[in-house]
Amino acid sequence: MSNYSIIQKDFYRESGKWLSKIEIWRKCINPNLHFVYILRMTQKYQKTKILNTFWRMILRHYQIKYGFQIYPETQIGEGFYLGHWGSLVINPNTVIGKNCNIAQGVTIGQQNRGKNEGSPIIGDEVWIGTNAVIVGAVTIGNNVLIVPNSYVNFDIPSNSVVMGNPAKIIPTTNATEGYINRKV
Template sequence: MSNYSTLQKDFYRESGKWLSTFQIWKKFFSPNLHFIYLLRTTQKHPKHTLLGKVWRVILRHYQIKYGFQIYPETQIGEGLYLGHWGALVINPKAKIGRNCNIAQGVTIAQANRGKNEGVPEIGDEVWIGPNAVIVGNIKIGNNVLIAPNAYVNFDIPSNAVAIGNPATFTLNENATSGYINHKIG
């Protein structure tokens, strides 16, 4: 799988098939996949170069059009899956691991004061449900399911399910089983 680009790995998560460049272009009618393409392409170009500036303008247009506030500076692992489009906000300093699913309405934000001042770091194979809020200098482990509408402002260990507002968690070895499909190895 190392011969495939990050973009191909992102698109693999949607269909479970390795796609050619032409097949990727055919999927542009899906706003979430179109945005992933633009994000990954923008991430390839340094900010200070002409191409970097052009791609950032294009990406900004589609951030507004689709409602995805994800910046090219955000560190996101391979296999990103955006289940639906609209109203998604991710702080550019956040770190997100591989094979993560992020639903609509999610906020991954910075805390500007208090004991958790800073931004979240999210592990691999994390499923984040609709309208969940993850805020502060916290660590979310691997294989974690964050339920819809959960408010998480503390560390969540690996192999856990977080639910509620404020969130509580329970350990579960199969936390994301059936939620994260077509994983990149």
């Protein structure tokens, strides 16, 4: 799959329309979409030395400007959606599935010691609410809604709502219904 089609799928999540390259550029006035575009371009040119350096410099500038700390090494599936801009940290070893929404203030980080040493793996169609924290080598299943301000440091099965600190799991078959729109 070409990088352009991944960008189109990311932007489709916001507008519900398939956009041309010109229309994508017009949508880049939105800081969230602008950052996702730059992140995807940096990922596209990781193996081309000069273009990689150029896009990394641009990405670094916008990481500081918008408050997103997401690196091109992070594996992110198509249909990635940032709900709001500002103060977002994702460890570069994290794996994120398709059609995931992440709100502001979220931290997805590694744990450096203990039984969960490592970084999270997040499944498809996961909605992560404002100020949620996910740490360690944990696996978040598909169709999971993580309520704002939740702290997750253990595996979460698919089809669940997670809330609180310490987090509690509520099994729900339609966990992200109404939260994950315009799936690709």
